[in-house]
Amino acid sequence: MPLYAYRCNDCAHEFETLSRFDETPACPGCGGAHVERQLSLIARPAPGGETAESCGAMSGGTPCASCPALAGQM
Numbered sequence: 001m002p003l004y005a006y007r008c009n010d011c012a013h014e015f016e017t018l019s020r021f022d023e024t025p026a027c028p029g030c031g032g033a034h035v036e037r038q039l040s041l042i043a044r045p046a047p048g049g050e051t052a053e054s055c056g057a058m059s060g061g062t063p064c065a066s067c068p069a070l071a072g073q074m
């Protein structure tokens, strides 16, 4: 499940949670249901720019420069 960021309209509490797209979680601060999904915070770049999923070495291809598997061998 994807990680979404939310902001509570009742107490302004901001939090992140794993959630289905069609589910709205309750606010962990006040328990209210008036939370808004923060779309701008979803696509944060992974540290190093490359993720294991995008690296070719993980699928038998050419490793990228920042491949975590390569870093362990050099």
Ligand SMILES: [Zn+2]
Pocket: 008, 009, 010, 011, 012, 013, 027, 028, 029, 030, 031, 032
């Ligand atoms: Zn709240």
